[in-house]
Amino acid sequence: MNYENKSFSIKSWAEDDRPREKLLLKGKSALSDAELIAILIGSGSRSESAVDLSKRILNSIDNNINKLGKLSVLDLQKFKGIGEAKAISIITAIELGRRRRLEGALELSKxxxxxxxxxxxxxxxxxxxxxxxxxxxxxxxxxxxxxxxxxxxxxxxxxxxxxxxxxxxxxxxxxxxxxxxxxxxxxxxxxxxxxxxxxxxxxxxxxxxxxxxxxxxxxxxxxxxxxxxxxx
CATH class of the missing domain: 3.40.140.10 (Cytidine Deaminase, domain 2)
Incomplete structure (x- = not known):
């Protein structure tokens, strides 16, 4: 088998290591930030899994989710393996999180x-x-x-x-x-x-x-x- 050409698909991982399956088995809190982002982007490339790609993105911003929220579609597309659709998915998820925090705060009446x-x-x-x-x-x-x-x-x-x-x-x-x-x-x-x-x-x-x-x-x-x- 030519390992250099082998695709690093999440489907080939042990079930316990797959982010989606891990979420179902252990709950959302068991997932790392990189694993959550990997679920959003769905797949990596032939040489890099979605989780490794997510780790690379997070490492570039000091593993700071707030900084991730400041990246634009063009910023995210600079990472090999991130196209426009995947960039939009990440930005959309971050924005939903921000709006959830805002709505929670607005429920406060006093x-x-x-x-x-x-x-x-x-x-x-x-x-x-x-x-x-x-x-x-x-x-x-x-x-x-x-x-x-x-x-x-x-x-x-x-x-x-x-x-x-x-x-x-x-x-x-x-x-x-x-x-x-x-x-x-x-x-x-x-x-x-x-x-x-x-x-x-x-x-x-x-x-x-x-x-x-x-x-x-x-x-x-x-x-x-x-x-x-x-x-x-």
């Missing part, structure tokens, strides 16, 4: 901590490559009335119109708001501009008897809370 704000907003702005500033409008029981993008900026900043923020709060009869924006750089420390807009919005809220409860800076994996750090 906000009681900065962590809960992060859980809601990270799937929306945590992985963006540009800054966005969002407002969460709350009623007097801290239940979410609305989440709304206030402004969208570039890589290093965004502008916020204080009048529009509180116009919406008044329309909603909101008694409190929470400010959120992301830092694409990954840095959590607030800039002078961040501190200035927080102070400006808090002062306006005090005048209108609408509390600015917190301001969160959100990155891919963490957050900074002005309230937690006693900066409100």
């Amino acid at each position: 906000i009681a901590s900065s962590q809960e704000v992060f859980n809601i907003m990270q799937p929306i702005i945590g992985e963006l490559q540009h800054e966005e500033f969002w407002i969460i409008y709350l009623n007097n029981s801290n239940k979410v009335l609305l989440k709304e993008q206030s402004s969208k900026g570039g890589l290093t900043g965004t502008l916020v119109d204080v009048r529009l923020v509180f116009k919406k709060a008044i329309e909603l009869f909101s008694t409190g708001i929470i400010l959120c924006h992301n830092h694409p750089s990954g840095k959590l420390q607030p800039s002078n501009a961040d501190k200035l807009i927080t102070s400006k919005l808090k002062s306006a809220g005090d005048t209108l008897d609408i509390k600015v409860l917190d301001h969160l800076i959100i990155t891919e994996n963490a957050y900074f809370s002005f309230a937690d750090e006693n900066l409100m």
Whole structure:
């Protein structure tokens, strides 16, 4: 037998080593990230199994699933064995996971901590490559009335119109708001501009008897809370 020309098909593996069969026998939690991706792409090449191809992709991004979610169709097609259809399958699965996290967070009816704000907003702005500033409008029981993008900026900043923020709060009869924006750089420390807009919005809220409860800076994996750090 010519082993060099032998296809490394998952079907030729022991049943316990096949990702699909392993999932059925042992459950989804028993599968590694590479095995889960291998199920998505279905097959490798004549010289590489689907799992080995998946491992190669993951190794290139430090085995970080969040980084995998940032790869485009063209990025994934750079890996030998990944065509357009397989790339789309991977991106679709990652996006479904993101939406599942978002929907789970939105089921929360009342906000009681900065962590809960992060859980809601990270799937929306945590992985963006540009800054966005969002407002969460709350009623007097801290239940979410609305989440709304206030402004969208570039890589290093965004502008916020204080009048529009509180116009919406008044329309909603909101008694409190929470400010959120992301830092694409990954840095959590607030800039002078961040501190200035927080102070400006808090002062306006005090005048209108609408509390600015917190301001969160959100990155891919963490957050900074002005309230937690006693900066409100």
